[in-house]
Amino acid sequence: MSGILLLIPPLTQLNTPYPATAYLTGYLRQEAIECRQGDLGLDLVLELFQPKGLSDLFDAIELGAFELPHALSNMLRNRASYESTISAVIGFLQNKNYTLAYRIAARGYLPEAERFKTMRDSELFFGSNGIQDKARFMCSLYLEDLADIIQATVGPHFGIARYGERLARTAVSFDPIREALEAPLNFVDQVLIRVASRYFENDPPALLGFTVPFPGNLYGALKVGQWVKKNYPETRIVFGGGYANTELRELSDTGVFDYVDYITLDDGEIPISALFRHVTNPTANPLLKRTYVKQADSVRLINTLLGSEVPQGKLPAPDYEGLRIRDYLSMFDIPNPMHRLWNDGRWNKMTIAHGCYWKKCSFCDVSLDYIGRFEQSPAHLLADRMETLINQTGETGFHFVDEAAPPLAMRDLALEILRRGLQVTWWTNIRFEKTFTPDLCKLLAASGCVAVTGGLEVASPRLLDLMEKGITIEQVARVCKGFNEAGILVHCYLMYGFPTQTAQETVDSLEIVRQLFEEKLVQSAFWHQFAMTVHSPVGLNPEKYKVIRTGPVFKGFANNDLYHEDPTGADHEKYSDGLKKALYNYMHGKAFDFPLQKFFAFPVPKPLTHPKLVSKFFKRLVRDEIDWIGYRIMWIHTSVQRGTKQNSEPELLFVLPSRICRISMPAAAADFILEHAHRFDLLSPEPLEFVQTLQRLGERVGLRPEEVVSQDWYIRLRKEVLFVLKG
């Protein structure tokens, strides 16, 4: 028995590993602690979705003599077809069988059940050239159909990206979870135990650690914990991660300790290394950090190990060694460009910073460490980690899973990526704040940024203020425009049902969303209904936000989601369908002229928002401010030469990474640019300061700086070649 085994319990995403074990593995190996890792979600799915797995599954369903709806019993009749195609489908989703797409997309190859009904609406999305996408989408539907029949029969807890999620949602008491855990093993549980047991065959670990990020991972972790306790009683078991950090901060029910020995809170590096030392060398008074244990029939939080967290600058790169990177599945289950990024492709996951630099939004868990403790990593270190990960995984895609990546840290990272010439693709979550100028957006795009996600929430000035979101609708529109012009996709998180939100504010907010899509400023969005949590300012102080907490009654286990009443607001729940219908249409570029009240099955007020509000924001031409002190003017990966045009004004020819750009300008301006060409370069050791450069350029062409910035040739230079960036 030796070392630590870190497992991701079923199920998170299937396209890429959840990063927590890789982070911890990197740290533990740096501390010379022996550590292995695995993803039980991927293991479970690959064990189920193979010919023998499906054959056993269908046998078990037949044996169970379940009463099935028509569509599912047809699947059973068609079992031979599923069993013969499953290996090909999995191989295709693992990007190992490219040409199969043609056969799949032609239809008639894969068995089709209930989920394929959505194909009718989606055919248009793929067109005649989207063969690979269409095939990937169809394979995802095929797996969803299989998940449906499993859930309806021998694996009621199973879902493609979750396991037993319903059990752990608002689980104020541990009793229902215990009841499910003590029930006889169902078919999927048996497969889960089989794949988990393989990690124990040769060398059981001294400490088994589960990361439980979401409610949909709790049941799987405890089920395996139960088996380990019975079969390998000397192995100690711990779990930590997002679920414990948010939901178990008031844990008092000892029941969960029949399945695990310890639960840690917040960042895992110090707690798990301290725990390993204790487990391998037990003492009566252990030095532990933020670790729950069961002692004398009660739960104790031990925090005897003093000292701070590992500084971000001291953390090594995540270590993915041991995870089967090549075996993940690139799913594509909703034809939406942003959703696709989440589920398709193997992204290396990292963070630019710990926590959120804003930490004010009143609906957010700002009182918790993972949001409230902000600490940034320097750009050079992030780039070092990126290089390490590229070497390790062979993947050059990065998803920075920040709560809200700081714009200036993104700028520094982009510059570092460009300086090192890293060929990477990346995306992250942001706040729509005005620091994202069009220049910064272009810089981010030049470094490989392809998408951003961010919260617009309720597009209402009153509610944005009440939420302390710190953004305005105009600001969001401008930032989105900057990203779009730079070719970066934008996804917005939208919210409805914030305390005191009226019906009028709901339709007004929808009208803004309509305009953002009509103006092509946003490509994707999703509505979430406001959820009141114990750790958010609203949950901590409901009176201030005029809501009434109505439950649930805490019974010793999870405490996070709160039931609430909103006496002055609308009946929020009933707007859900209409909002989603409208959004679906806008995302597909449709129904911009359709009166939006008609998306609701009941009377709603007409929007009071001006129908051209968003486009009016852009009527004013934005020019460079001539007093931008502390800014640099530069170009990126560009060279310049004289053009061959012979008429009145000379022309300069700029060789940009993706095209050649010709700009005519006065001879004096062209000479100035050619003389300073080496200093315009991003990598120049003598960068050009913006205000001074503008002044000198003006002197050469005989114009004042405010006149220079309104010249057509200057405006084109700024639009196509030059960047002005702070710092």
Ligand code: SF4
């Ligand atoms: S909602 Fe986002 S921006 Fe607001 S505090 Fe939370 S993490 Fe930060």
